[in-house]
Amino acid sequence: MTYPSWEEIRQGSITNTYSHMAPWYFPMIGPDEPTYMGRPHATTPADLVGADVVIIGAPYVAGWGEYMGVGADEWRAAPKRIRQQSIRYGSGYIQDFNLDVFEHLKVVDYGDADIPPECQTAPTAENVLRAQAAVEAKVNDAMAAGAVPIVIGQNSPCGSFAIAKVVSERTKGNVGCVSLDTHWDIAPLDKLTMDPRIAGSDAWKYKTYEFLDNFHQKNLVEIGERGMLEDREQVQRFLDLGTHFFPMWKIRSGLGIEGLVDQLHHAWDGTENVYCHWDMDVLGGAGPAPGDILGELAEPFGMSDYEVIRLAHECGKRGIAALSFxxxxxxxxxIYRVLVYVIMYLCAGLAMRKAGLTNA
Known part of the structure; x- marks a missing residue:
């Protein structure tokens, strides 16, 4: 599959998707990168004042070359490509709910975290921590403004632990978590650096509960894992500590999406904030594209695009502190359009909550 050029996307969006509308203006972050949904481009913390939602890119890939059989540049392009695909939608009006998100929420795009280039090519422990700190700085700015940061990342810790850490530091009470994933990411040690400070790809969730005192497994809702990928003792430890686990087998064999939505409350019960984390390899091959595009991350009977979008919407209605990918x-x-939908349907939930609307 060859991803289209920016010119093809721009022309196709204007000509095909909303030809009945006048072409709309969208601010540009770079020569081939518009802001998400054409929202205002925030470049300083002062630009975040009054924002409800802040979009942040974290185009970081951990490793010394390819990641899971796919070129690193392909992974890192996700924030830009999601922004590119977002401009095919001419407004914030979601017809499913007869609701214009932007009438209720101020959404701004804060660009990408300032990750030093050498952190992408030399993943030493110190460079990983520098990359993580760059994301933390952006997330801190968003939360200081009272907004919900939405971080479009690709690898841990920049697209996961960095966000959880800031939410933890800015929350006096306990923090719940809703996590969608194919893998638990609960190895005690990061395999890339073998450094106990690093909350890397296979260890970030373990490190979250090791390092962050107000995260507790009794408020973790873990969704989507399946198959023969995990160490039994590691999973059992999390289950013994109270994690609410909903594997795909349970979802497919009777619980269903409605039953799953009913179980989300465990993340909100007795907590002050909730952090949501969508690891999109959970799609497997059940989304609008074949699972093979994930390389070595592809696994059978993943979640559907509707399920990941619906869960984001339901979390938005309940109120969250942050979302990351x-x-x-x-x-x-x-697939990039799926991410646009996830963000917008989450925002629809936040808008309903802000406006006091209860009927989806």
Whole structure:
């Protein structure tokens, strides 16, 4: 699959998707990168004043070359490509809910975290921590403004632990978590650096509960894992500590999406804030593109695009502190549009909550 050029996307969006509308203006972050949904481009913390939602890119890939059999550049392109695909939608009006998100929420795009280039090519422990700190700085700015940061990342810790850490530091009470993933990411040690300070790809969730005192497994809702990928003792430890686990088998064999939505409350019960994390390899091959585009991350009977969008919407209605993404399947315009939907349907939930609307 060859991803289209920016000119093809721009012309196609104007000509095909909303030809009945006048072409709309969208601010540009770079020569081939518009802001998300054409929202205002915030370049300083002062620009975040009054914002409800702040979009942040974290185009970081951990490793010394390819990641899971796919070129690193393909993974890192996700924030830009999601922004590119977002401009095909001419407004914030979601017809499913008869609701214009932007009438209720001020959404701004804060660009990408300032990750030093050498952190992308030399993943030493010190460079990983520098990359993580760059994301933390952006997330801190957003939360200081009272906004919900939405971080479009690709690898840990920049698209996961960095966000959880800031939410933890800015929350006096306990923090719940809703996590969608194919993998638990609960190895005690990061395999890339073998450094106990690093909350890397296979260890970030373990490190979250090791390092952040107000995160507790009894408020973790873990969704989507399946198959023969995990160490039994590691999973059992999290279950013994109270994690509410909903594997795909349970969802498919009777619980269903409605039953799953009913179980989300565990993340909100007795907590002050909730952090949501969508690891998009959870799609497997059940989304609008084949699972093979994930390379070595592809696994059978993943979640559907509707399920990941619906869960984001339901979390938005309940209120969240932050949302982050990693492992966004590379190269498929349709998959990048799924991410646009996830963000917008989450925002629809936040808008309903802000406006006191209860009927989806």
């Amino acid at each position: 990693i492992c966004i399947p590379p190269g498929s315009p349709a």
